[in-house]
Amino acid sequence: MPGPGFIRDKLEIKFLILYIAARVIEPVPFDTILDLTLCDDAIDYFDFSECLADLVRTNHLTVSGDGLYAITEKGRRNSEICASSLPYSVRLRCDRNLTEWNRKLRRKSQVRTEVEKRPNGTYTVKLSLDDDLGSVMDLRLMVVREDMGKALAERFRQNPEKMYNEMIHVLLDDA
Secondary structure: OOOOOOOOOHHHHHHHHHHHHHHOOOOEEHHHHHHHHOOOOOOOHHHHHHHHHHHHHOOOEEEOOOOEEEEOHHHHHHHHHHHHHOOHHHHHHHHHHHHHHHHHHHHHHHEEEEEEEOOOOOEEEEEEEEEOOEEEEEEEEEEOOHHHHHHHHHHHHHOHHHHHHHHHHHHHOOO
């Protein structure tokens, strides 16, 4: 039985899923759409799953081979038409959640790392930082072990701006 909330039927759940899919900045996995849709306590997992499958079946959403959901033009048009049908409080809560999720997606696309094995047995660690205008830093380092490369990549992902600032400081320091 659904909990207390504002979404009352499967059609409203579909409206909410389309509302979310139209506002997320890139295709997302099932779990992300689920988390964002559960912003209303009246929605349960089984109704959500059924509605999501219906939206894919009716070509409002697509699902890629790696399980990422994206809205189609048909879905976008219907989302614009139906958005005002959603309760205002649900839209507000959903918009707050979407803002946070889109911030994380943007951050993920701006900070990239890769550890690649070289033919001589060493590893190249690739560290990249972008902003809204383009590349800020691209750095390649050689390390002798894969675990060192992974540790460097993880540290860079945690705070790339600090690494960038410290490198600038070292390069500009007169001492």
